[in-house]
Amino acid sequence: MKILVCISKTPDTTTKIAFTEGNTKLDENGVQWIINPYDEWYSLVKAIELKEKDASVTIHLITVGGADTEPIIRKALALGGDEAIRVNNNSNDSFIVAQEIAAIAKEGSYDLILTGKETIDYNSASIGSMLCALLDQNFISAAVKLDLNGNTLQVVREIDGGEETGELNFPAIISCQKGMAEQRIPNMRGIMAARTKPLKVVEASVTNATTHIKNFELPPAKSGVKLIDPDNMDELVRLLKEEAKVI
Amino acid sequence: MVLIYIDQDEQEIKKASFEAISYGATIAKQLGTTAEALLLGTVKNNLADLGKWGANKVHHVNNIVLNSFDARVNATVVAETAKSLGATVLIFAHNLNGRAIAPAVAVKLGAGIVTGACALPKTDAGFVVTKTVFSGKAFASIEISTPIKVISINQNSFGTVISDAIATVHELAVAVPSSTLKITSVHKIQGEVPLTEASLVVSGGRGLKGPEHWGVLLDLAKALGASTACSRPVSDADWRPHHEHVGQTGIQIAPNLYIAIGISGAIQHLAGVNRSKTIVVINKDGEAPFFKAADYGVVGDAFEVVPALTAAILKSKSNA
Numbered sequence A: 001m002k003i004l005v006c007i008s009k010t011p012d013t014t015t016k017i018a019f020t021e022g023n024t025k026l027d028e029n030g031v032q033w034i035i036n037p038y039d040e041w042y043s044l045v046k047a048i049e050l051k052e053k054d055a056s057v058t059i060h061l062i063t064v065g066g067a068d069t070e071p072i073i074r075k076a077l078a079l080g081g082d083e084a085i086r087v088n089n090n091s092n093d094s095f096i097v098a099q100e101i102a103a104i105a106k107e108g109s110y111d112l113i114l115t116g117k118e119t120i121d122y123n124s125a126s127i128g129s130m131l132c133a134l135l136d137q138n139f140i141s142a143a144v145k146l147d148l149n150g151n152t153l154q155v156v157r158e159i160d161g162g163e164e165t166g167e168l169n170f171p172a173i174i175s176c177q178k179g180m181a182e183q184r185i186p187n188m189r190g191i192m193a194a195r196t197k198p199l200k201v202v203e204a205s206v207t208n209a210t211t212h213i214k215n216f217e218l219p220p221a222k223s224g225v226k227l228i229d230p231d232n233m234d235e236l237v238r239l240l241k242e243e244a245k246v247i
Numbered sequence B: 001m002v003l004i005y006i007d008q009d010e011q012e013i014k015k016a017s018f019e020a021i022s023y024g025a026t027i028a029k030q031l032g033t034t035a036e037a038l039l040l041g042t043v044k045n046n047l048a049d050l051g052k053w054g055a056n057k058v059h060h061v062n063n064i065v066l067n068s069f070d071a072r073v074n075a076t077v078v079a080e081t082a083k084s085l086g087a088t089v090l091i092f093a094h095n096l097n098g099r100a101i102a103p104a105v106a107v108k109l110g111a112g113i114v115t116g117a118c119a120l121p122k123t124d125a126g127f128v129v130t131k132t133v134f135s136g137k138a139f140a141s142i143e144i145s146t147p148i149k150v151i152s153i154n155q156n157s158f159g160t161v162i163s164d165a166i167a168t169v170h171e172l173a174v175a176v177p178s179s180t181l182k183i184t185s186v187h188k189i190q191g192e193v194p195l196t197e198a199s200l201v202v203s204g205g206r207g208l209k210g211p212e213h214w215g216v217l218l219d220l221a222k223a224l225g226a227s228t229a230c231s232r233p234v235s236d237a238d239w240r241p242h243h244e245h246v247g248q249t250g251i252q253i254a255p256n257l258y259i260a261i262g263i264s265g266a267i268q269h270l271a272g273v274n275r276s277k278t279i280v281v282i283n284k285d286g287e288a289p290f291f292k293a294a295d296y297g298v299v300g301d302a303f304e305v306v307p308a309l310t311a312a313i314l315k316s317k318s319n320a
């Protein structure tokens, strides 16, 4: 079985977001970069678990991005995975990213493509669904569990207010979230091994963007908290009713 | 024409779809065109009633196969229908099914897409949609430059606009590709409003010290008719189920009221809840960072404050 795991680079979750160049670019000053948590904790670790059960599994990682994504790719390789592909395209248009991944996916004829539920920067949650259309394969989104039974995949996905279990065959695209696997920490052996694992760079082939970001904005600051005496909850109820009008 | 995808679950139209209709209908007015809804499968609702939320027409692909959701099949049917009807703007709710198919539909139509929109598009010069980015820490205005545009709208960010209009219903015969996905079971959490649809949410953090102390929070939620949520360490420790975890790596919500009990207000937690209209923070530490993001704050012990708040709510309800 061949698995392709999609890896994205995102700012660390503690990043205080700020913008530069007239609010058109993220201020990268002091930003720590991490593997998108959904890609790292859930899709990558799930792929590694499948390989631990069946040594014939091959795991390829793919990132669409510039050379500055390579430390992230090495970190992912330190967790697991046999080799990585970087498509040298800096676009943040999901449609372009998905087309680059689809081209590699077609060439590699993977049985399973794993993505995170979304990235924590642009929150587009689009790549898996776009691959479904580009490759005409089954797609299960926001999956919390995946089991393999011979050639049949049993996948549990989140639905509004519950969970749904489905069965399907390869090839398939699955977007992963909490429940799928447990976060792991790379060990020294993994880090050493990652240095020599192949990282292939492929030139960009798609450039026609369908969207572009005009500017960013920060949410307005709250005007200040109104403190209420803990012995006067009637007053809080009154404020919620009459001032905030929410109950 | 603006085409709005109607999501259904167990033959009931989802709440998020009513908001999507009102959002799409408002865009249609802005563009001087009609708002038309598209429903796949069979539902118990009266389809002409969708006029109430702003749909001029409802297109209905009445095929029972479509009652169970298959992203590949649904996206194909929606894209084919959109093409044959000549839709120029497509609207989806940014709920679980909407997320699964809106990007695939955009690809099939060669359309630019913005997912998780939180306001009406600006259409006076170009077509610019605002969405939340960095999991709620900021907003981005994104221009879509293709002839067809696709938007998925964040739940609880637009609301509904209601009139007494009636929609005309059109049955459509569309070829449905065969599904190779077999749904084997569905598990629903009984008697709870899904967190993303809830307008009132009561949430607990590590300050409640253990699952055995959740009673005070549940009593408050019951008195208010609110849904319950929690911080990440709480769900990581299995004090509460995973689906209650809100924040940057959980779900992002925007209820009318969010009451945070014993939650410090870490940046990752705030990212998931800072679009709530009103935030109440109950924490014994007056220096807790959450107070900076709150509208109302109570500095005190949750085990005293929360039961008192519950009692005050019940009292005000019985007086009403």
Ligand SMILES: Cc1cc2nc3c(=O)[nH]c(=O)nc-3n(C[C@H](O)[C@H](O)[C@H](O)COP(=O)(O)OP(=O)(O)OC[C@H]3O[C@@H](n4cnc5c(N)ncnc54)[C@H](O)[C@@H]3O)c2cc1C
Pocket (backbone or CB within 6 Å): A013, A037, B204, B205, B206, B207, B208, B230, B231, B232, B233, B234, B245, B246, B247, B248, B249, B250, B261, B262, B263, B264, B265, B266, B267, B268, B269, B272, B282, B283, B284, B285, B288, B300, B301, B302, B303
């Ligand atoms: C990569 C990453 C992603 C993360 N994603 C998320 C996420 O999505 N969501 C999330 O929530 N967190 C997330 N976190 C964790 C986050 O950083 C915080 O650790 C977490 O939110 C803290 O949870 P808490 O507020 O419940 O607990 P604490 O920070 O321990 O706060 C407990 C609070 O309870 C108060 N308290 C104690 N006793 C009482 C009492 N008797 N009455 C009233 N108040 C009391 C204390 O004063 C304190 O403020 C993430 C962290 C990382 C590194």
